[in-house]
Amino acid sequence: MLKFSWNRCRRLVQAGMILIFLLPLTGMYQVLGTLSSSRILGLTLTDPLAFGEVLLASKTITMTFLISALWIAGLYLFLGKAFCSWICPIGFLIEGVDALKRKWPWLTRIQIHKNAIDEQNQYHWALPFFLVLSLVVGIPVFQTLSPIGIIYRAFLFGLGLEVLLILIIIVLELAGYRRGWCRMLCPIGAFYALSARWSPVKVRCDTDKCVQCFQCVKACDYTAASLKNIIEEGKVYAASSLCTRCGRCIDVCPARALQFSLKPEKSPEPESMAVAKNLKADIPAAGRISRRTALQGVGLMALAGLSYKPAKALAAAAPKVFRPPGAVGDEEFLAKCVRCGKCIEICPDKTLLSAHLDQGLNLGTPYFVPRQIPCSLCMECPDVCPSGALVPLDMREVKIGIAEIDQDRCYAYQDDVCRSCYNSCPLIDEAIIMEGFQYPVVDSEICTGCGICEYVCVMEYPAIQIKRMS
Structure with a gap:
């Protein structure tokens, strides 16, 4: 009979989560979005960090957006840092790199840095850094650069140069910085490490069964030092906030002394003190800064963000594109x-x-190119937007741009017969009218800028084009 394995179960969940979010590729839309924000069977769920960044960047909040983030926040207050080992595709990718290194030992020759147990720490600087940066620049910075989002968007919408970030993460692993992205650079990992202190799900140790073989310590990628303390000091459970609840230590224990438990037993010291000591141990001495210094730094950056607002300049610097309706x-x-x-x-x-x-x-x-595929003004996209970037509108209220006709190139203005733009306009005889039954004329007050007229223009270089409002 096949022995139960937490690791095998976790692999299935990891692969299943990736496949679930790829369902739209098969025409099934019960699941939409990515781990930043998704809609599953009609329920909108949002990553709390994504919510926080958008809140700070936009300085606005909607109740539905907040509720969608609270669902996930509540889940991981219970499960701790389980996201990193059970859900995150980067974790799945990195473990795949580990498997390749075991299969092809020559890959280990690339290693230039050797991790020790006491180097398995979580650096928390990335969390305040990305949050404050989002406040200062007015853009959710991590959501823009997140390798998690990049992976899903690559699967769903095609590859781009941004996948180079994924290659950098792989190179870090091959160079010997095990879980380098996860421990040093990822604000999501730092966020869940902080919230994990309240999680009731912990690895418990039956000290009477433990034979001190240290197999669990060797198997752990994140909290080996905490597991070692359990064995050497006879503690009941691992209080480390870095534990990802992967279950690998439980699987390798020959004496079955380790298990997950929801019933905390009395610790040799108060749990609050144990967690505090553990959190302090999680941050290397060289990387520690005083609370006052940290607060002063964050405060100065926040004041800079409130006094100087580069969002307008950044928006002006971004290439101008046609956005979805609303x-x-x-x-x-x-x-x-x-x-x-x-x-x-x-x-x-x-x-x-x-x-x-x-x-x-x-x-x-999201953006679109009218000459490639125009907008049909179905108005379905604003209904799935969680943050208010797209606002539900009536079709006649949409203002993506304004169609402009180059009369020097338009067939109709060269005394040829052509009504392609007029016949295809969804607001026929309103947005485009035929003057004297011959010449198409655009009413700029009514035109929505959907781009259908540009799409159907028979000229190789369209004589009618959509121009942005500003």
């Missing part, structure tokens, strides 16, 4: 968009595209 202004859109891709997936005509690195600060945001 999009707010450029500056506000870049601040509120979570880069989750739900609007792109729900689009029935596949009009919307996901911006790649060549689009600069637009990276991960």
